[in-house]
Amino acid sequence: MPMTIRIAAALLINGAGQTLLVRKRGTQAFMQPGGKIDAGEQPAQALARELHEELNLQVDPEHAVYLGQFSAPAANEPGFTVHAELFKAQVDVQVSPAAEIEEIRWIDPTGDGGLHLAPLTRDLILPFYRSSLATPA
Template identity: 60%
Template sequence: MNPTRHESRKIRIAAGVIADASGRLLLVRKRGTSAFMQPGGKIEPREAPLDTLMRELREELGLVIDPATTSWLGLFSATAANEPDSTVEAELFALSIDGQPIAA
């Protein structure tokens, strides 16, 4: 008899490693949670990962990003911090910002 294998749910996101001119990194935290993470969000159906990142940064932090200033870092996977029994698969981009982020 084979043991039951628990399959976790996969969440596809785009996120940014964002530094300012001083080299400080921007991290965010969802209200009511304790884990800090790179800003970004869930990739919508038929949406390119970079488009997702640009949309999320505009909606959540008021940042307008020039896609030419981003560098793709890779695809990374980890256990989700805020969603039980889930794995996050992140398309990660590096970019710098000049403006001041404003949390929505």
């Protein structure tokens, strides 16, 4: 059986067009906020719960825009693959780290902010978002 971690992840965008990345306590890699989906939980509900726990952020699951599924090697669990249900949400309030989050950073999504990024963020989510920016609406 493949060792897969199912998560709901957020592409949070602020008014300046920056995206929020988080780093968990005791780890090196910055990644999208979000977390594991509990049994019987809908991905959007898991996302809202995790964002509230990790960032004291209230996100209405109805307002999170589903972007698709992305899989990559897990940053903090060697040998595991993380399978993310990705949602985009606009954020216009202050967020602060809580629970296991040690550090948060708003970065310009066209770069890496000089940060060590998790594979999912570096290889899939940021390039996906950049390509969406490059496409005229």
